[in-house]
Amino acid sequence: GESVGLHLPTLSVQEGDNSIINCAYSNSASDYFIWYKQESGKGPQFIIDIRSNMDKRQGQRVTVLLNKTVKHLSLQIAATQPGDSAVYFCAVPNTGGFKTIFGAGTRLFVKA
Amino acid sequence: GAVVSQHPSRVICKSGTSVKIECRSLDFQATTMFWYRQFPKQSLMLMATSNEGSKATYEQGVEKDKFLINHASLTLSTLTVTSAHPEDSSFYICSAKSHTTGRYSNQPQHFGDGTRLSIL
Numbered sequence: 001g002e003s004v005g006l007h008l009p010t011l012s013v014q015e016g017d018n019s020i021i022n023c024a025y026s027n028s029a030s031d032y033f034i035w036y037k038q039e040s041g042k043g044p045q046f047i048i049d050i051r052s053n054m055d056k057r058q059g060q061r062v063t064v065l066l067n068k069t070v071k072h073l074s075l076q077i078a079a080t081q082p083g084d085s086a087v088y089f090c091a092v093p094n095t096g097g098f099k100t101i102f103g104a105g106t107r108l109f110v111k112a
Numbered sequence: 113g114a115v116v117s118q119h120p121s122r123v124i125c126k127s128g129t130s131v132k133i134e135c136r137s138l139d140f141q142a143t144t145m146f147w148y149r150q151f152p153k154q155s156l157m158l159m160a161t162s163n164e165g166s167k168a169t170y171e172q173g174v175e176k177d178k179f180l181i182n183h184a185s186l187t188l189s190t191l192t193v194t195s196a197h198p199e200d201s202s203f204y205i206c207s208a209k210s211h212t213t214g215r216y217s218n219q220p221q222h223f224g225d226g227t228r229l230s231i232l
Contacts, residue, residue, distance in 0.1 A: 032218035043118070043205045043223035044156070051218075089155065097218050099146065102155045 004092050004103040012109040019077040021106045023090035028071060034091045034100070035064060035075045037084075044089060047075070077108075085110045115139055116208050118224025126232055127198060133191045133227045135206030141186035142208035146221060147179070150203045162189050196231045203228055 004025050013019045025033070031052035036044035050057045050064045050073070057064050063076040077084055087105040094101055115138040123131050135145055143164050148156040162168040162183035170176050178200075180192040189208075193200055207221035 034220050036220075036223075041226070041228070043116075043207070043225045046220040046222065049220055093218050099158055099161055100221060104155050 004090055004101050009104070010107045010109065012111060013080050014111050015080060015082060017080055019075075019080045019084070019108060021075045021077075021088050021090075021108065023073050023075075023103050025071050025073070025090075025092050027092070027095065028068070029095065030071075030092045032093055032097070033064070033066060033073050035062075036089045036091060036102075038087045038089065038105070040086075047088075080108075080110050082110050082112060084108060114210075114222040116142075116206065116222045116224040118206050118227055120227060121225060122228045122230075124230045124232065125196065128195055129231075131193045131196055131229060133193075133204055133206070133229075135189045135191070135208065135224050137187045137208045137210075137222070140208075140210045140222075142189070142210055143186065144209045145183055145189040146207045146209075147181060147189075147191050148205045148207070150205060150226075156205065159191075193229065196229070198231045201229055201231045 034049045035047045037047050038044040048059045048062050048064050050066050055066050061078045066073045085108055087107045089105045090103045091100045117136045117138055119134045145162045147159045149159050150156050158171050159174045160168045160170045160181050162181045164183050164186050168181035178194055183189040203226050205223055205226040207223040209221050
């Protein structure tokens with residue numbers, strides 16, 4: 001079946017440094033990818049998405065890179081701040097797009 | 113825009129009680145809503161998908177009679193945990209999507225802030 005994985009369960013970075021969170025997916029036909037941020041005790045919050053006709057998309061301090069050849073996407077956070085501490089999930093709609101498959105999540109710790 | 117309100121945020125009740133959780137889309141019409149369960153330090157586990165005006169589609173292993181879902185309007189879906197027991201204690205999260213058309217009909221889900229259910 002379709003799956004989404006994350007390379008690291010936790011990531012610790014120094015405040016001000018850039019963070020890179022990686023994700024691999026299994027379905028080469030996937031054409032839409034989403035990153036969510038979940039703070040403790042809250043629901044996931046949409047950060048940024050990217051469609052398969054692009055390989056890079058930028059938001060405010062965040063960039064998502066998509067490499068369809070190796071079925072890999074990454075979330076880059078520039079100048080990481082304490083408020084960025086959270087669990088980050090990549091997510092991919094399943095075939096047909098009726099539901100979304102979530103990765104295991106990467107917990108980002110930001111050290112002051 | 114795209115705000116989803118989930119209520120209550122926390123429930124503590126005795127074993128055997130039935131608990132209803134509401135999920136509302138405040139500024140858009142949600143043709144599809146999703147209910148997830150999340151255990152500590154784990155990812156979201158989809159329980160069921162509800163479409164307005166029709167029966168919910170449950171994921172494998174989720175008891176339909178235990179977790180009753182109603183999506184009676186385009187802005188409201190409810191999850192009722194019937195005769196709850198301590199093993200039902202968890203963090204329940206709803207999300208909603210609005211209807212779009214076209215090739216790129218995929219869009220992000222908008223999540224509520226979750227309900228922490230504790231059964232004593």
